[in-house]
Structure formats: structure tokens, C-alpha cells
Amino acid sequence: MKFIIYIPLFIVFQLAGDALKTFLNLPIPSATIGMLLLLIFLFIIPQNKNITNAAQKLLLHLPLFFIPAGVGIMQYTEILKQDSLALLASVFGSTTLCFILAAWFTQRLLKSEKI
Amino acid sequence: MMHNLTQNIPMLLLALTLLIYFISVRLYQSSNRNILLLPVVTAITLMIILLNIFDIQYSHYFESVEIIHFLLSTATVALAVPLRNHFHLIIEHAFPLTISLAVMAIITPAFAVLSAWFFNADTTVLLSLAPKSISTPFAIGVAEEIGGYPPLVAAIVIVTGAVVAVISSSVFKVFSIHNPIAQGFSMGLVGHGIATATALEMSMKTGAFSALAMGLMGVSTSVILPYLVLWFI
Numbered sequence: 001m002k003f004i005i006y007i008p009l010f011i012v013f014q015l016a017g018d019a020l021k022t023f024l025n026l027p028i029p030s031a032t033i034g035m036l037l038l039l040i041f042l043f044i045i046p047q048n049k050n051i052t053n054a055a056q057k058l059l060l061h062l063p064l065f066f067i068p069a070g071v072g073i074m075q076y077t078e079i080l081k082q083d084s085l086a087l088l089a090s091v092f093g094s095t096t097l098c099f100i101l102a103a104w105f106t107q108r109l110l111k112s113e114k115i
Numbered sequence: 116m117m118h119n120l121t122q123n124i125p126m127l128l129l130a131l132t133l134l135i136y137f138i139s140v141r142l143y144q145s146s147n148r149n150i151l152l153l154p155v156v157t158a159i160t161l162m163i164i165l166l167n168i169f170d171i172q173y174s175h176y177f178e179s180v181e182i183i184h185f186l187l188s189t190a191t192v193a194l195a196v197p198l199r200n201h202f203h204l205i206i207e208h209a210f211p212l213t214i215s216l217a218v219m220a221i222i223t224p225a226f227a228v229l230s231a232w233f234f235n236a237d238t239t240v241l242l243s244l245a246p247k248s249i250s251t252p253f254a255i256g257v258a259e260e261i262g263g264y265p266p267l268v269a270a271i272v273i274v275t276g277a278v279v280a281v282i283s284s285s286v287f288k289v290f291s292i293h294n295p296i297a298q299g300f301s302m303g304l305v306g307h308g309i310a311t312a313t314a315l316e317m318s319m320k321t322g323a324f325s326a327l328a329m330g331l332m333g334v335s336t337s338v339i340l341p342y343l344v345l346w347f348i
Contacts, residue, residue, distance in 0.1 A: 035195045035198075063309075067183060069187070071177075096278065098222060100286055102305050104290055110211050110297055
């Protein structure tokens with residue numbers, strides 16, 4: 001149960017990221033800034049099993065946190081219908097192609113590094 | 116009585132979302148992790164159907180479940196933990212990963228736009244497709260910058276992430292991608308947060324590299340894309 005007290009820690013860094021973004025007017029999303037701040041913090045403190053545990057527990061439910069934004073698709077069915085062929089080609093076709101390319105290329109680069 | 120009921124609708128929607136998520140996860144687990152039953156896809160689909168049946172507006176739904184949306188940023192911040200735990204590996208492979216990122220940050224938006232251009236999509240749609248492989252907050256910022264339509268971008272981004280999550284294990288099998296670093300990195304490069312959720316399911320190491328790629332791709336695409344667009348149009 002000790003992990004539960006670390007969830008507020010993540011929220012503190014999330015809010016710090018938000019504040020820093022507003023203060024410096026950065027073009028980077030606040031969650032990413034919060035992530036970078038936490039990363040720096042994790043290098044300062046000794047490695048802690050409870051923090052790892054807390055992150056694991058939270059990240060296990062990452063799909064849940066996408067639901068509110070994802071349901072937003074329902075508003076744009078009209079636009080999606082208009083250019084459906086182009087959208088399908090891009091969202092399915094080019095995504096698949098790029099993903100295969102990225103996976104193959106990254107593995108290839110990692111292999112050549114060993115030689 | 117009726118008045119009380121309508122007042123409680125936000126709480127009901129919150130409870131319903133959690134219930135649907137629970138059912139979707141159970142369905143996925145009992146199907147032996149059949150990727151076509153990916154929880155995020157099932158849950159979003161079911162929720163849209165229910166909102167349509169009960170004629171509830173999206174804005175009303177979003178307000179009710181905003182706390183869940185808030186936790187998306189919290190979880191994003193928590194991605195720093197697997198990054199910290201695998202940092203030695205990131206440094207060790209910094210060179211190949213940087214090359215892969217640099218190439219994919221140009222190819223991915225270019226392919227996204229070209230494939231739709233081939234089917235005569237209008238300019239707004241083309242520009243909305245360009246940032247489809249980066250996580251929503253980045254993508255919306257870029258869309259505003261280059262002249263895409265932000266709400267459409269959000270929808271495109273989520274579907275793109277789901278496509279990567281669904282095809283990932285088959286692609287790894289067919290193309291013999293066995294290296295967890297390559298697996299995670301490519302998932303994050305093309306499928307951002309939604310694919311990262313699936314990568315975390317494979318292992319914390321795969322998830323860490325997916326999170327890394329997602330962050331790097333978000334930053335580099337939002338810097339490169341506005342220039343790339345100027346060059347093409």
C-alpha cells in the first residue's frame with residue numbers, strides 16, 4: 001500500500017510542469033515538462049522501489065485515461081465521412097507502412113551498432 | 116425525484132465509464148488478449164454508442180469525466196519512472212535511436228500527407244493528418260500552428276495510436292522484430308501514448324522505450340513540421 005502516497009508526487013510534478021509552461025510560455029505540453037522535471041528529481045534521490053511500484057500501478061490503467069478524449073471522435077463523424085477514403089489510406093495505410101519501417105529500421109540500426 | 120436523477124448524471128457517467136473500462140479489460144483478458152478487443156477501442160466504442168442512445172452531448176460527458184482526463188497527464192508524468200530505470204540503456208543506444216528518430220520524424224508526416232493527397236483530400240484534412248503520430252497535446256499545438264483542424268486532429272491521433280497498438284504484435288512476428296528496444300521505440304514513434312499503453316503490457320522495458328520515443332517524436336515533430344509545411348505549400 002506504500003505506493004499510494006507516491007501518486008500525489010506525480011500530481012505535484014504535473015502541476016509544476018503546468019506552472020512552468022505558463023511561466024516560460026513554452027510550446028511543449030505541460031505533462032512532458034512535468035515528466036522531465038520528475039526525471040531530474042529521480043536522478044537526485046536514491047532509487048526507490050515504492051515509486052516504481054506506484055508508476056507501474058498507475059500506468060497499468062493508461063488505457064482508461066484515454067477514454068474521455070477518445071470519445072470526442074463522436075463529434076466529427078460528418079467530417080470523417082467526407083474524406084473517408086483519404087483518411088483511411090492515411091490513418092491505416094501510411095501508419096502501418098511507417099510502423100513497419102520504424103520497427104525494421106530501428107532494429108537494423110541497433111544490430112549494426114554491435115558489430 | 117426526477118430532479119435528483121438529472122443532478123446525479125455526472126456521477127453516473129463517471130461510474131459508467133469505469134464500469135465500461137472494467138468490462139472492456141475483462142473481455143480482453145478472457146479472449147486471451149485478442150488484440151481486436153483492445154480495451155481502449157472497445158471502451159470508446161461502447162461509450163459512444165451509449166451516449167448516442169441516451170442523447171448525451173460530448174461536452175456534457177467530458178465535464179463529467181474530466182478527472183479521468185486529468186489523470187492522463189499524471190500518468191504521462193509517471194512515465195519518467197521507467198525512463199529513469201532504463202536510462203543506462205538509453206545512453207548506451209543513444210546514437211542509433213537518434214538516427215531512427217531523425218528519419219522517422221520526417222518520413223511519418225510526409226507519408227501521412229502524401230497518402231491522403233493521392234485520394235484528393237482537401238488542404239485542411241491534409242494538414243490535420245500531418246501530426247497524426249504524436250500525442251494529442253503536441254498534435255493539437257502543431258495543428259494550430261500549420262492550419263489543421265484541431266478537433267479532427269485529436270480524432271485522427273487516437274485512431275492512429277489504436278492502429279499501431281492493434282497491429283504491433285503481428286508486425287513484430289512477420290518482420291522478426293525481436294529486440295524489445297526496437298519494438299518499444301517504434302511503437303512510441305508512430306503510435307504515441309496509446310501504443311505505449313500496449314508496449315507497457317509487453318514489458319516495462321518496452322514501455323520505457325516507447326515513452327522515450329513518444330516524447331522525442333512529440334518535441335521534434337512540433338519543431339520540424341511547421342518548416343516542412345512551409346517548404347511544401
